[in-house]
Amino acid sequence: MNVQAKIVRGRNKLGLVDVDIHPRPKSLLDLKPFMAQQWWDYLQTFGTRRRHGYVRGHAYPKAHPDDGQRLDAYPPEGGTQGSSVSFMQYQHLDAYGVDFGIMNPLGPSGQGDQNRGLSAALASATNDWQLECWNRVEPRLKASIVVPYEDAEASAAEIRRRAGDSRFAHVLMLSRTSEAMGRQRYWPIYEAAVEHDLPIGVHVFGSSGWAGTGSGWPSYYIEEMTEHSASAATLATSMIMEGVFERFPTLKVVLIEAGFAWIPSLGWRLDKNWKRLHMEVPHLKRAPSEYLHDHFWVSTQPMEEPEHRQDLMDIMGWIGWDRILFASDYPHWDYDDPTIALPPTLGEERRQMILSGNALALYRFA
Amino acid sequence: MLSDPIKAIDCDVHPAVPGMDALKPFLEPYWLEQVESRGIDSLETISYPPNSPLSVRPDWRKEDSRGAVKPATLRPVLDRQAATHAILNCIYGVHLPYNEDAARAFARALNDWIAKEWLDADDRLYASIVVPLQNVEYAVDEIERRAKDKRFVQVLVPAMGENLLGKRRFWPIYAAAERHGLPLGIHAGSAYRHPVTSLGWPSYYIEDYSAQSTGFQAQVASLITEGVFTKFPGLKVVLIESGVTWAPGFLWRLTKFWRGMRSEVPWVDRPPWEVFRDHIRMTIQPLDAPETPDIVARAIEHLHSDDILLYSSDFPHWQFDGDDPVPAGVPDGLKRKIMVDNPVATYFPERRAQ
Numbered sequence: 234m235n236v237q238a239k240i241v242r243g244r245n246k247l248g249l250v251d252v253d254i255h256p257r258p259k260s261l262l263d264l265k266p267f268m269a270q271q272w273w274d275y276l277q278t279f280g281t282r283r284r285h286g287y288v289r290g291h292a293y294p295k296a297h298p299d300d301g302q303r304l305d306a307y308p309p310e311g312g313t314q315g316s317s318v319s320f321m322q323y324q325h326l327d328a329y330g331v332d333f334g335i336m337n338p339l340g341p342s343g344q345g346d347q348n349r350g351l352s353a354a355l356a357s358a359t360n361d362w363q364l365e366c367w368n369r370v371e372p373r374l375k376a377s378i379v380v381p382y383e384d385a386e387a388s389a390a391e392i393r394r395r396a397g398d399s400r401f402a403h404v405l406m407l408s409r410t411s412e413a414m415g416r417q418r419y420w421p422i423y424e425a426a427v428e429h430d431l432p433i434g435v436h437v438f439g440s441s442g443w444a445g446t447g448s449g450w451p452s453y454y455i456e457e458m459t460e461h462s463a464s465a466a467t468l469a470t471s472m473i474m475e476g477v478f479e480r481f482p483t484l485k486v487v488l489i490e491a492g493f494a495w496i497p498s499l500g501w502r503l504d505k506n507w508k509r510l511h512m513e514v515p516h517l518k519r520a521p522s523e524y525l526h527d528h529f530w531v532s533t534q535p536m537e538e539p540e541h542r543q544d545l546m547d548i549m550g551w552i553g554w555d556r557i558l559f560a561s562d563y564p565h566w567d568y569d570d571p572t573i574a575l576p577p578t579l580g581e582e583r584r585q586m587i588l589s590g591n592a593l594a595l596y597r598f599a
Numbered sequence: 600m601l602s603d604p605i606k607a608i609d610c611d612v613h614p615a616v617p618g619m620d621a622l623k624p625f626l627e628p629y630w631l632e633q634v635e636s637r638g639i640d641s642l643e644t645i646s647y648p649p650n651s652p653l654s655v656r657p658d659w660r661k662e663d664s665r666g667a668v669k670p671a672t673l674r675p676v677l678d679r680q681a682a683t684h685a686i687l688n689c690i691y692g693v694h695l696p697y698n699e700d701a702a703r704a705f706a707r708a709l710n711d712w713i714a715k716e717w718l719d720a721d722d723r724l725y726a727s728i729v730v731p732l733q734n735v736e737y738a739v740d741e742i743e744r745r746a747k748d749k750r751f752v753q754v755l756v757p758a759m760g761e762n763l764l765g766k767r768r769f770w771p772i773y774a775a776a777e778r779h780g781l782p783l784g785i786h787a788g789s790a791y792r793h794p795v796t797s798l799g800w801p802s803y804y805i806e807d808y809s810a811q812s813t814g815f816q817a818q819v820a821s822l823i824t825e826g827v828f829t830k831f832p833g834l835k836v837v838l839i840e841s842g843v844t845w846a847p848g849f850l851w852r853l854t855k856f857w858r859g860m861r862s863e864v865p866w867v868d869r870p871p872w873e874v875f876r877d878h879i880r881m882t883i884q885p886l887d888a889p890e891t892p893d894i895v896a897r898a899i900e901h902l903h904s905d906d907i908l909l910y911s912s913d914f915p916h917w918q919f920d921g922d923d924p925v926p927a928g929v930p931d932g933l934k935r936k937i938m939v940d941n942p943v944a945t946y947f948p949e950r951r952a953q
Contacts, residue, residue: 296860413798413806444793446817447759447810452766453863456820458856460797462849463813467796470810474803494848498898502809502842502887509653509917510805537851540872544901548848551894567859 248585249571250592251334252532253436253489253560254325254374256367257300257315261341267361272354281355282347284411284442292440293454297566306564314564318370325563326373329571332589333598335375335402336363337436337489342379344407345439352381357391360401368400375598377405377434385418389425396429399599403432403487407439408464415471423481432485432530432595435468437461465491466499473503473524476516485595487530489560494537497551500525526553530595532560533587534569542578549583558595559588601684601943601950602722608942609682609924611786611839611882611911612673614717615665616642616691616709621716625708630701642692642705646757646788646811647916648804656917666915670721676914677723679922686752686946687726688839689713694732694757694790702731703741710745718750725946727755727784735768739775746779752946753782753837758814759789765818765825773831782835782880782945785818787811812842812887816849819879823853826866828878835945837880840913842887847901850875876904880945882911883937885918886926895928909945910938 258264265273285292295301299313306324308317315321326334343355356379363376378395380388388404395401404426412418414435426433438461444450445460465488478484500522507514507521517524531552539545549557561569575584616622619640623631633639647654649664659666659676667673677685693705706729713726728745730738738754745751754776762768764785776783788811794800795810815838828834850872857864857871867874888895899908912924919926925934943950 296863410798413796413801416802441798443797443799445797446763446821447789447793447795447797447814448763448817448821449761449793451763451817451821451824453824455824455853455856455860455863456817458860459820459849459853460817462852463816464797466813467798467801467806467810470806471798471801474801474806492848492852494851495845498812498842498844498848498887499809501844501889502812502885503805504889505885505887505918506653506805506809510651510808512652513803513805535855537848538855539847539851539901540903544847544851547897547901 248589249329249331250559250589251331251561251563251571252487252558252592253534254334254336254563255315255339255565256321256336256363257313258362259312259316263366264355264358264362267358268354272351275351281341281343281351283345284347284440293457295454301566303564303566303568318367321563322371325561326371331373333373333375335377335434336367337377337405337434338363338379339436339438343381344379345383349381349384349387353384353387353391356381360391360395364400375402376400377403378431379405380422382406382419382422383411385421389421392422392425392429392431396425396431399597401431402596402598403434405434405436408435408437408461408468408491409439409441410468411441413471414468415473415475415477417475420477420480423477423484427481427483430483432487434487434489436489437465437491461490462492462495466495469499469525469529470503473521474514474517478524478528479516479518484528485530486528487532487558489532490534490562491531492535492537493531493552493557494548496525496531497548526556530556530558530591532558533574534560534562535567536569536574542576545576546578554583554586555591557587558592601947605683605939605943607680607682607910607938608946609677609680609685609912610837610909610942611884612685612687612914613666613916614673614687614689614713615668616689616712617663617668622705622708622712625711626704630704642695644690644692644695644788646807647690651804653808653917655915659915670717670724673914674721680912680924682912684723684725687713687717687724688755688784688786689729690786690788693729694760696733699731699734699737702733703737706731706741710741714748714750725750725752727751727753728781729755730772732756732760735771739771742772742775742779742781746781753784755784755786757788757790758785758811758818759793759795761790761792763817763821765821765823765827767825770827770830773827773834777831777833780948782837784837784839785815787840789814812845815841816845819849819875820853823871823874824864824867826864828874829866829868834878835880836878837882837909837945839882839911840885840916841881842885843881843883843908844887844898846881876907879907880909880941881907882909882913884911884913884924888926890927892928895926896930899929899933905933905936906941906944908937909942
């Protein structure tokens with residue numbers, strides 16, 4: 234939705250928290266001050282290698298040039314969309330009175346790179362860059378602790394290095410990890426996160442290296458986009474079945490940009506299968522849907538849009554009204570305008586929970 | 600063709616192959632020699648580990664710990680649930696071998712075994728043509744070979760294979776299916792050419808089985824976006840043992856992205872949820888929902904079509920207890936459609952025309 238509705242300049246009183254904003258470097262040079270010379274040289278020579286074949290661009294070309302971003306979001310001073318603090322303030326933060334926004338940098342942030350050293354160097358540089366180039370200028374924008382998640386020990390170290398700094402809102406992973414997120418190789422990340430009561434934000438995308446479906450690679454971007462909910466269902470299933478939440482009972486996971494209409498059905502399916510197969514996973518103490526409800530939050534954009542509005546109300550009610558967080562996905566092409574994206578039938582109380590209340594209860598914003 | 604009375608057509612029943620010995624009489628000499636000299640004694644698949652509780656309901660475990668290896672064992676089960684007819688979907692692992700010729704030999708033997716040992720023995724039984732997807736020409740040959748026998752009412756493939764079913768390489772199969780008026784049945788299970796999830800191989804069987812619904816999602820997206828139903832407007836697809844309740848949310852999602860990016864697939868000229876309702880059917884067991892009738896009713900209402908659901912027991916898989924495969928909460932007015940009208944329209948359209 235690239236049409237801007239009513240513009241209200243100025244700030245709400247904690248009326249709007251946006252859990253998915255994507256800042257971008259103007260160029261790689263923005264990250265250079267925060268990288269060791271060794272890794273800067275490596276990046277210049279070999280680039281990133283992220284379990285797909287393209288030097289530049291994506292395995293599934295997006296719907297817009299410049300990484301699938303809004304055509305009306307180019308900053309007037311030049312550069313790509315999402316690279317200017319002042320234009321982001323003008324077009325999004327001030328325009329809608331965003332009280333807090335969480336930055337989820339998608340790239341080049343090193344996540345999922347095959348070279349672990351490069352992955353760690355880029356992730357750490359991205360964290361410094363968020364503070365220095367964004368939060369310092371615009372404190373409403375909170376940073377993500379970007380971690381090189383395929384190397385759990387390095388990730389845990391990065392989390393411990395940053396966690397005391399309240400400018401960081403959560404730990405950021407991408408959904409397509411090389412093994413499903415419940416596997417024990419990732420547990421050091423969760424251990425470090427719960428030590429500091431930081432939620433794990435899981436944004437969709439990344440490259441697992443495995444085929445995008447159980448039947449190989451789909452042809453189209455539409456299929457890839459649709460598949461994100463399957464990856465998210467897989468990672469949630471894995472975390473539940475591996476016993477992550479028995480080991481880390483305070484762990485909170487926020488699924489970002491994965492949609493949410495699939496969640497009730499997943500919980501029902503897991504419960505049904507668990508009834509028959511619980512002997513295989515004796516470490517579970519409760520029905521799978523209880524872990525799903527207690528440990529997972531979801532963000533709105535891109536929200537499923539049924540033909541009949543009441544269907545979406547059913548879904549949101551089955552998930553839990555206190556589990557849904559507003560996200561705009563600024564400045565991507567499928568951006569949601571906070572004034573018109575949520576269904577009008579929500580009612581004021583639930584609208585406000587989704588727009589800010591639930592996020593304020595979940596995150597420690599200072 | 601379809602004998603009266605028709606009280607319910609069970610659209611998903613699994614006969615068990617007792618072992619390779621049962622198929623030997625139907626194997627050509629070369630493959631008979633191969634299975635014996637190389638010790639190929641089973642094609643059972645890990646999609647249904649034989650002793651797993653889900654694979655066979657406790658009160659249905661009979662001969663050799665299986666459900667039914669012969670029609671006489673199945674008959675009382677159908678009688679108890681008041682099913683007058685049943686469609687046999689044999690999910691022996693013909694899709695597993697990497698050798699195309701082996702797959703062809705096993706598929707032919709399996710279909711011939713079904714015809715002789717099951718269909719000849721009980722005229723209330725119908726069956727699916729198991730095809731060797733490993734080679735599209737062989738799959739088409741098998742359809743042509745078997746379609747003359749009207750007791751075969753469907754072409755059967757697994758939910759997860761080497762390639763997505765919408766891919767153009769498979770289209771000759773759909774041309775053959777459409778020509779003979781046979782629906783394409785997609786059944787839970789994998790050929791294990793890829794991990795069952797996009798995030799690799801899961802630790803537990805419960806993850807594998809739960810992931811099957813995502814396999815169906817990928818096939819629906821592929822069949823629709825590649826334009827299979829634009830090219831073959833007469834083709835029907837039946838999702839068998841898919842879980843059902845994932846479908847509405849998935850179609851909202853697919854339709855939303857189609858709206859945003861339909862330039863990528865210009866041949867898809869109407870919303871995917873419309874295409875789905877016109878072409879795709881789903882068997883009712885398992886129905887992924889809690890045992891709360893109100894929620895079952897709402898979840899089914901989200902499909903916004905009375906034509907989609909087909910009655911099924913999924914025998915011998917343990918999806919429900921008791922004798923009624925239709926879950927509480929399914930509206931009375933929909934029951935007859937699920938039990939009779941929709942299966943007849945899907946598998947016996949000539950009967951409906953009478």
